[in-house]
Amino acid sequence: MKFVCKKTDLLKGVNIVLKAVPSKTTMSILECILIDASAGQIKMTANDMELGIETVIEGDIREKGIIAIDAKIFSEIVRKLPDNDVTIETDANFQMLICCEKARFSIAGKSGEDFSYLPYIEKAEPVVVSQFSLREVIKQTIFSISDNESNKMMTGELFEISGSHLKVVSLDGHRVSIRNLELKGEYQPRKVIVPGKTLIEVSKILSGELDALVNLFFTKNHIVFEFDETTVVSRLIEGEYFRIEQMLSTDYETKVRVNKKELLNCIDRATLLIRESDKKPIIIQIEDGEMRLKLTSGVGSMNEEIVIEKEGKDILIGFNPKFMIDALRVIDDEMVTLYLVNPKAPCFIRDEKESYIYLILPVNFSSASV
Amino acid sequence: MKFVCKKTDLLKGVNIVLKAVPSKTTMSILECILIDASAGQIKMTANDMELGIETVIEGDIREKGIIAIDAKIFSEIVRKLPDNDVTIETDANFQMLICCEKARFSIAGKSGEDFSYLPYIEKAEPVVVSQFSLREVIKQTIFSISDNESNKMMTGELFEISGSHLKVVSLDGHRVSIRNLELKGEYQPRKVIVPGKTLIEVSKILSGELDALVNLFFTKNHIVFEFDETTVVSRLIEGEYFRIEQMLSTDYETKVRVNKKELLNCIDRATLLIRESDKKPIIIQIEDGEMRLKLTSGVGSMNEEIVIEKEGKDILIGFNPKFMIDALRVIDDEMVTLYLVNPKAPCFIRDEKESYIYLILPVNFSSASV
Structure with missing residues (x-):
């Protein structure tokens, strides 16, 4: 050669x-x-x-x-x-x-005769999505897959196509991330679970250009990403994905609108007080016009207030600060809306048209630490 | 408070x-x-x-x-x-x-009563040097201190002041790095050994500005760096530094002028073939108008030629490539001059006015590997 x-x-x-x-x-x-x-x-x-x-x-x-x-x-x-x-x-x-x-x-080098070639995939009609959107949607959901191989399903993401609609879902037992994307064409309904590792690697190769496209092909066991001069073939995770519809609810008792950056920076600062292995919740007290955040650990304590718009009941609720940070980081909106029911029910962060839904389970905390 | x-x-x-x-x-x-x-x-x-x-x-x-x-x-x-x-x-x-x-x-916090304050230093007339020059001179010599604490002296650098002249020297048994700096004032002769760790930390704090100054003060056991709003006090290493004069020689049998970047890039590429713990020399064959570099390891082999100007004898000599790279990286000149005597004698890289001298010992290699 x-x-x-x-x-x-x-x-x-x-x-x-x-x-x-x-x-x-x-x-x-x-x-x-x-x-x-x-x-x-x-x-x-x-x-x-x-x-x-x-x-x-x-x-x-x-x-x-x-x-x-x-x-x-x-x-x-x-x-x-x-x-x-x-x-x-x-x-x-x-x-x-x-x-x-x-x-x-x-x-x-080696002869290459032992090399495992990519499986041959019959390419039917592709699902077309922009490289930019696919990369974004992966980034915006990949953080809530589980890295625990004991539940294989949680290590992947659901890609669900119906009509002109692509829904991407990841969950790890404590939180659910959902992104909805409008496609340009109309497609047959399909539901597959794509390994997280595949998505992480694909997102690194995708160009960030809006008008560069990816063709997606599906077979029973594989997904193919075809873009530029590159073809990525990945096995799918077998099985039926979790039924997420029953976890989602639009009922709420408290609705909060808050500046995303302020909330993110405040929770980020609070995590300074958490040493590894230490699991301390960020406790959020929501009242009219104001949200008070507090975190106490062996290192010290912090508290901070943020101006909010509130509808409905006051509430006192605790979260794993990392889960809040992960979700807030990938939301591009300047203002976000939180929907809460009670201190034991999940918090939803979602926009009006549900292009994103982040569900985060609260954590218990002793009232002594408030 | x-x-x-x-x-x-x-x-x-x-x-x-x-x-x-x-x-x-x-x-x-x-x-x-x-x-x-x-x-x-x-x-x-x-x-x-x-x-x-x-x-x-x-x-x-x-x-x-x-x-x-x-x-x-x-x-x-x-x-x-x-x-x-x-x-x-x-x-x-x-x-x-x-x-x-x-x-x-x-x-x-704590009361601070157990805190060890800095030693009180009587500040006599300072030696003044620009922050930029001091930072550069540290960067250009610090790589050849030894990290082996068993020879304490090698973990520091000699700072020798005489008249309007500052000489900074480091050595680790395989190589010697010398930088000579002209100062603006005239000073009493002084010779101290400054711990490498001190110099590394000081160089991180120094601003790179040419007209910002550092005052250096010396006592029997300490050196003080005073600049901006900051005072750094460090213990000195006790003892008398190695006599480097007797290692230096201006005799040579071969003199080579070569483009620094070409030589550096070539040796840098060659090191790709070296896996950790593997000690493979770069073998340099110097002939009229051309330098041939070669490195062979378990991974593979590489060779490359570089155009040079040569005076004197042909020579075949081997070096630890890292030592060559370290020295070449901190030389700003476009062309460098190498002075060689024989395959067992050190190679000198120095400029005309000896603002820098890098001495590197060669390594043995079996002629079979050439």
Whole structure:
């Protein structure tokens, strides 16, 4: 194999497929990138068996061929090459020669015959979404997946399509994050659970451009993200997702409108007093025109008032401050509305048209600490 | 105690004295910052017994007093306060109240009676140097101190003043770094060994401004850095420093002029092939007009040529690539000159007027690896 390409193109391709290279594995072939220049294009592939990424880079193929090369070493060398044309050449012993200007690296590769290619997916009609929206929607929900593998379902996100509507849901047993997105086309109803890891990696590769698009394809066991010169194939999580409709309610006893940044900064400051492993709630007292926040820990105490608009009853309620911070951080609105029922019922943060709904369970606190 | 000051002033002061707060200690008083508003100014002090820092911040004292407060907690709270006036107030039980806008933090302090004040230093005539030059000279030499405490002397740097001349030297047994600086005044000869840790922390506080000055004072056991509103007092390392004059030689057999950036980038790229704990030399073959660099490791091999100007004999010599990189990184010149004698003698990198001299010992390599 021999081809010439620009360093920037090569590096971009390597960085994309690197997202599917597992950091720890016992199978050394999984630590490799497959470079395939056997069929008229330069295609790079990495696959950790759950998630596979394939991307095509521009370049001039001088001699057809295929090789598997250690992803870490190859990516580090490419990163440090001068910004110029790079020639990649392999010999019959799978030794790879990387030349750029006067620098010549020689490293050992593998034949690639043990490499796990991406599964073949029959691509029917795609669901189309902008790269920007998909990236945003992942960022705005991914924090409330669970990292506990004992409940596999919670480690993924629900992607539910009906008509021109995409709903993305994550939950970890203490909170639920929901984002609703309007699509440009009309689609058949579909419900799949996408692994959180896949979404995290995909969101890193997506460009933030509004007019760049992603085609989504679904099969029984896989989801495919197709964008730019890249294809990401991921297994889906099997099973039926939690019934979230029954958790949602529009009844409330207290409705609060508050400046998002003020509330976020106040809770963020309060968390300074929390040392690791210490679980201290932020206690919020809601009265007419004012919200009083208080946190007490072994380190000290803090309290602060924020001006609010309130409808309904006064309430005293406690939350895990991290959960509040996570939700508030990903809301772009200047003002947010909180809906509360009682100190044991979840708090809802949602906008009028329900483009977002964040449900957060309160925590108990001894009234002595108020 | 009660005073009001700007958050930015408070934070700046805290960040300065924080450099003398030890990260690990069994004495909890050392983890504290002393805030002293008993004598008409707001003075903060931290002291780890080797290194002490004192700084004065602007503010309005409402009630005199003094308190010792946990540095980590206090600094984290100050950092996250809104950017506005801050009121610090303490009560008879050394409880500290920090108020800023509507946020109120309450944390426990200490009386400060166990606090170790900075040693009193008789300040004679100062040696004056610009903050910029001092910061640069530290950065350009500090990498070749030793972190091995078994040879205390190597963990510090020699500061030698004679006439209008400041020489700064560090060495770790494999290399020597020397910087020579012209001062504006004429001073008495002095030779002291300043702990590396002190220099690292001082260089973080120094502003990079050319016309900001530092006054240096010396006593038998201490060095004092006085600049802006800050005083840094450090113990000196006792003993007589290594005789470096006898290591230096201006004889050479080979003289090479090479583009610094090209050489640095090439060696930097080569180190990609070195895995931790692996000690592989960069082997440099110097011939007329060309330098060939080569590195071979378990990962692979690289070689590259660089155009040079050469005088004298050809030579084949090996170096620890890190030592070459460290020295080249802190040289600002576009072209550097290397002076070599033979493959077992040190290489010198120095400029015409010897404002810098970097001596690097070569390493042995088997000729089989060439």
